[in-house]
Amino acid sequence: MLDDLPNTLQSIHDRERVRSDGQVATYIPELAKADPDTFCIAVTFVDGTSHVVGDEHAAFTLQSTAKPLVFGQALQIVGRKLTVSLTGVEPTGSSFSSMVGLDEIGRPLNPMVNAGAIVTASLMPGSTPEDRFEHVRAAVATYTNQDTTIDEAVYRSEKRTGDRNRALGYLLKDKGTIEGDVEETLDLYFRSCALRATTQGLANAAATLANYGLNPHTNERVVDETYIKDILVVMLMNGMYNYAGRWAYEVGLPAKSGVSGAIMAVVPGIMGIAVYSPKLDTYGNSTRGLAVCRDLVQRYDLHMFGSTMHPRNP
Secondary structure (H helix, E strand, O other): OOOOHHHHHHHHHHHHOOOOOOEEOOOOHHHHHOOOOOOEEEEEEOOOOEEEEEOOOOEEEOHHHHHHHHHHHHHHHHOHHHHHHHHOOOOOOOOOOOOOOEOOOOOEOOOOOHHHHHHHHHOOOOOOHHHHHHHHHHHHHHHHOOOOOEOHHHHHHHHHOOHHHHHHHHHHHHHOOOOOOHHHHHHHHHHHHOEEEEHHHHHHHHHHHHOOOEOOOOOOEOOOHHHHHHHHHHHHHHOOHHHHHHHHHHOOOOEEEOOOOEEEEEEOOOEEEEEEOOEEOOOOOEHHHHHHHHHHHHHHOOOOOOOOOOOOOO
């Protein structure tokens, strides 16, 4: 079915690169410096085969695409019961940074919004802030199969302008949802968002989730298979900000976007898809990234509830 994928990717790239709608994120000043014309598509299969089209050497910060990876680490470290009791799994219907995305007991509705990601960051192990960050960095590096580093300029910019996230952190502390030093937890959250990857690295992270927690290149396990369902369900319901319902209806794949312009999508058991293009729609999703994912799903009938994924005569 996918034998013509390299040609299809090139065709989609040629078609969508002329798309000009959207704006580069500016609320984090450093992100506003991104080249709006940068565009890359990458696909990695669960057997490790990869295809990349476009600006393959362009690196970007993960931003919110780090959230499902850190959520997976929280599940791995403290287990499903505690993690879900602190973050929930419900859609918010609000923006990713909303101050109303907490339930009546002060719990974030899900770990894909900023408040929930601050909670999962608080669960990372380590005796020092450096130890905790290294745990996250090493896990992300295993997902991406790249020597992941932090973009210091973006990190400092995000930390300097992160007053809303700071307010969320102290609100969570007041409600008893997180413990310990709030500023240390926030710093870990900001650093996690500022980790760098290429589009191929992000596709490898998506393929690791598609491969039930095993890196398809190294066969190294990043997260237990038992938690993959948790990660993918939350991505499907909440991964595309308050565009998530329409995404599930039209595309039907677990996915996560980030305001740097990255999107990763998971085709369970088959492959991971990643797109990088910095221009965003009003929800904070890459306009080209959305178009690419729609094109691929329509071309190959990849929707989770489509006939290809669930044949009538298996």
